[in-house]
Amino acid sequence: MSVIFSRQCEYALQAVLYLALKPAGTMISIKELTKKLGIPYHFLAKILQDLANQGLLRSMKGPTGGFTLAHPATEITLFHIVEAVDGLDFLNTCVMGFPDCSGNNPCAVHSQWGSLRDGIHSMLVHKNMADLAKEITKPEYKSS
Amino acid sequence: MSVIFSRQCEYALQAVLYLALKPAGTMISIKELTKKLGIPYHFLAKILQDLANQGLLRSMKGPTGGFTLAHPATEITLFHIVEAVDGLDFLNTCVMGFPDCSGNNPCAVHSQWGSLRDGIHSMLVHKNMADLAKEITKPEYKSS
DNA sequence: GTAATATTAGACCAATTAGTCTGAAATGTC
DNA sequence: GACATTTCAGACTAATTGGTCTAATATTAC
Numbered sequence: 001m002s003v004i005f006s007r008q009c010e011y012a013l014q015a016v017l018y019l020a021l022k023p024a025g026t027m028i029s030i031k032e033l034t035k036k037l038g039i040p041y042h043f044l045a046k047i048l049q050d051l052a053n054q055g056l057l058r059s060m061k062g063p064t065g066g067f068t069l070a071h072p073a074t075e076i077t078l079f080h081i082v083e084a085v086d087g088l089d090f091l092n093t094c095v096m097g098f099p100d101c102s103g104n105n106p107c108a109v110h111s112q113w114g115s116l117r118d119g120i121h122s123m124l125v126h127k128n129m130a131d132l133a134k135e136i137t138k139p140e141y142k143s144s
Numbered sequence: 145m146s147v148i149f150s151r152q153c154e155y156a157l158q159a160v161l162y163l164a165l166k167p168a169g170t171m172i173s174i175k176e177l178t179k180k181l182g183i184p185y186h187f188l189a190k191i192l193q194d195l196a197n198q199g200l201l202r203s204m205k206g207p208t209g210g211f212t213l214a215h216p217a218t219e220i221t222l223f224h225i226v227e228a229v230d231g232l233d234f235l236n237t238c239v240m241g242f243p244d245c246s247g248n249n250p251c252a253v254h255s256q257w258g259s260l261r262d263g264i265h266s267m268l269v270h271k272n273m274a275d276l277a278k279e280i281t282k283p284e285y286k287s288s
Numbered sequence: 289g290t291a292a293t294a295t296t297a298g299a300c301c302a303a304t305t306a307g308t309c310t311g312a313a314a315t316g317t318c
Numbered sequence: 319g320a321c322a323t324t325t326c327a328g329a330c331t332a333a334t335t336g337g338t339c340t341a342a343t344a345t346t347a348c
Binding site for chain 3: 001027029030031045046048049052059060061062063064065066067
């Protein structure tokens with residue numbers, strides 16, 4: 001199975017984007033997220049805890065508690081989330097799996113894959129959560 | 145861990161390319177491939193058997209036996225190999241993991257990812273094994 | 289202070305992917 | 319025909335990822 005991002009990472013992207021749509025500082029519970037996004041409760045809990053530990057989210061316990069972005073939506077990019085969850089190895093390793101592939105010992109698709117990969121990299125770096133929030137049309141993100 | 149192709153698929157790409165460098169019809173044993181490419185013997189055996197069953201390779205038993213391309217190198221593309229090993233779901237599914245993402249219900253990066261994905265798709269379709277063979281500089285493919 | 293509600297921590301289980309091993313079947317050489 | 323060499327088939331193990339569960343801790347509201 002070819003894959004770009006792990007399922008964990010997909011869930012993280014969905015959840016952070018959901019948070020980005022709420023007024024800054026609004027605490028959102030796992031319960032609400034899991035309900036709106038259809039992500040398994042405990043699995044999502046682990047992912048959010050991890051993001052909180054890495055400083056991307058802030059969390060608070062108790063009723064009225066939940067998660068919220070730790071930084072302005074404009075300052076959180078796709079890159080930050082992917083980096084935190086999946087890591088960035090895929091931007092530096094050979095697409096054909098050669099361990100020694102590099103500029104002076106390139107594989108047969110090195111340069112062509114290189115520019116595609118740069119396109120992906122650039123998208124990750126430039127798209128922040130505020131950008132994404134503007135483009136949302138999906139019903140699962142609408143109303144509370 | 146983000147990934148484009150599974151390890152199986154990477155190994156398949158490496159092995160098929162190796163075969164493409166030999167004169168058409170030359171039988172290459174798993175032993176030679178595993179030695180030159182550093183891929184675990186029995187694992188590679190399974191992958192090659194699978195490719196043979198799917199009609200991409202031809203195989204023969206006994207001494208002087210081995211594997212060879214079932215079609216001219218110009219007619220085997222990256223696309224064929226990826227399709228046979230990993231499948232092509234990643235070209236049709238949402239990069240953020242939304243099950244209902246589509247043209248009339250797009251996710252926030254739908255169109256931008258769409259063009260990157262098309263670039264990948266196009267590379268897979270247009271690069272055939274003969275093209276790749278021409279660009280080889282890697283030492284593991286040199287000499288016998 | 290008590291109860292309700294939320295995250296936190298970590299052990300645990302299930303499914304998929306990666307990799308190993310063994311024995312059988314086919315083919316070429318002597 | 320005997321033997322060496324190869325693929326073939328399938329069971330098996332190991333590692334990673336995906337997902338579940340339980341008990342503890344913090345916070346709010348009464």
